[in-house]
Amino acid sequence: MSGVTAAQRGGDMGETRRFLIGIGRGAAGAMLFGMPMLMTMELWQLGFYIERYRLFLLLVANIPLLVVLADRIGFERTSTWREAFRDAMIAYGLGIVMSAAVLVLLGDIKPDMPLSEMLGKIAIQSVPASIGALLGRSQLGGQAGDDRGGEQEDKGGDGDAVPNEISTSYSRELFLMGVGALFLNLNVAPTEEIILISYKMTPWHAIAAVIVSIAIMHGFVYAVAFKGTHEMPEETPWWHAFFRFTLPGYMVAMLISLYVLWIFGRLDDTAVTQMLMPVIVLSVPGAVGAAAARLIL
Amino acid sequence: MTTTASRRHTETEEPHWVEWATGLISALLVIAMIAWVGWEAVTEENTPPEFSTAVTGRGPVEGGYRVEFEIANKATKTAAAVVVRGEILDGGNAIEDADVTFDYVPAQSKSSGAILFSQDPGSREVRIRAVGYTDP
Numbered sequence: 001m002s003g004v005t006a007a008q009r010g011g012d013m014g015e016t017r018r019f020l021i022g023i024g025r026g027a028a029g030a031m032l033f034g035m036p037m038l039m040t041m042e043l044w045q046l047g048f049y050i051e052r053y054r055l056f057l058l059l060v061a062n063i064p065l066l067v068v069l070a071d072r073i074g075f076e077r078t079s080t081w082r083e084a085f086r087d088a089m090i091a092y093g094l095g096i097v098m099s100a101a102v103l104v105l106l107g108d109i110k111p112d113m114p115l116s117e118m119l120g121k122i123a124i125q126s127v128p129a130s131i132g133a134l135l136g137r138s139q140l141g142g143q144a145g146d147d148r149g150g151e152q153e154d155k156g157g158d159g160d161a162v163p164n165e166i167s168t169s170y171s172r173e174l175f176l177m178g179v180g181a182l183f184l185n186l187n188v189a190p191t192e193e194i195i196l197i198s199y200k201m202t203p204w205h206a207i208a209a210v211i212v213s214i215a216i217m218h219g220f221v222y223a224v225a226f227k228g229t230h231e232m233p234e235e236t237p238w239w240h241a242f243f244r245f246t247l248p249g250y251m252v253a254m255l256i257s258l259y260v261l262w263i264f265g266r267l268d269d270t271a272v273t274q275m276l277m278p279v280i281v282l283s284v285p286g287a288v289g290a291a292a293a294r295l296i297l
Numbered sequence: 298m299t300t301t302a303s304r305r306h307t308e309t310e311e312p313h314w315v316e317w318a319t320g321l322i323s324a325l326l327v328i329a330m331i332a333w334v335g336w337e338a339v340t341e342e343n344t345p346p347e348f349s350t351a352v353t354g355r356g357p358v359e360g361g362y363r364v365e366f367e368i369a370n371k372a373t374k375t376a377a378a379v380v381v382r383g384e385i386l387d388g389g390n391a392i393e394d395a396d397v398t399f400d401y402v403p404a405q406s407k408s409s410g411a412i413l414f415s416q417d418p419g420s421r422e423v424r425i426r427a428v429g430y431t432d433p
Contacts, residue, residue, distance in 0.1 A: 207338065243324060
């Protein structure tokens, strides 16, 4: 919090200063959002046994994701793709540094380990940590945090008072749902439990899980009115939003689940029906994450 | 927290046709998925795990001999903690055996692994079979 008060004191604080505070928040975000994964045994193990082409794909796919996300909620209010790219790289870098630091602190990385094991462990953790770094910037920012930038930024994040109307466009909305789903999925997908639950569930449980996930998604965003809740114009029937946002959102959550499970090698040599079950299981937290992302981001 | 009030999103009244198209496709996919799982729920017989094994590769390793194999579960129930025993048979007598445990062999799926013997089986028969499992 000292950073925030310092920021308030320095009325006309320089760009550099503000940027450094942004970095600090990013690092805090990387820790906050990355910690559950940094303390997950399965992810350490994945770090050395994951096939390298899958890890590569995960790391590369993270770049456009961060760039688009940075365009929404960057370290600075970004207006160009170049700035968004810069912010994305800063977040990725912070994710890598924080992951490495925490893994060393936890004694999970030791100097006598082979280099590829160290790199693998850090690389796989850097993905959620980098998303956390970007989210930390936007969510830990707080209302008093940026004196001048704050107001401007909040409006910008919202998209309706600012020229870049595109920011709440349909594809962007689906993208944010994807990020939310991905984030929660990365938390739970590596654990043994997802697979175990899918084996314990009967098809009837699976159907119930699908229906409950969709209901949660819709309820989260439209019914229970959290802050940032989306409103429908009065005369529009409820099922408009259901078809236009909730169902596509659920499909996005399922796709992300499929992607994450494949990355972690959970679907190898598995029959199609058996693949569907863990995807449905993982889509439950995915749906919650997707809905939350629409509210928070 | 005045900003929270201003952070309300209002969906546009006249959505683009793409939104409806995406919604329609998604709805069809969800219905298809539920129908598929539902059909399975109704028709599926709960057959207990049934294993078959096949040797996929063999070769010497340092200090022993490796026999790689695949184990398939044709049934509709998943088996957990599947213990697979490999034996080198010489005239019907096992002269060496080694165990390996699979965390899971999912229903209608395959898992693969290897057994390490201390000696080269040569022309002797190698028998690999599942000897037990637990329900997950």
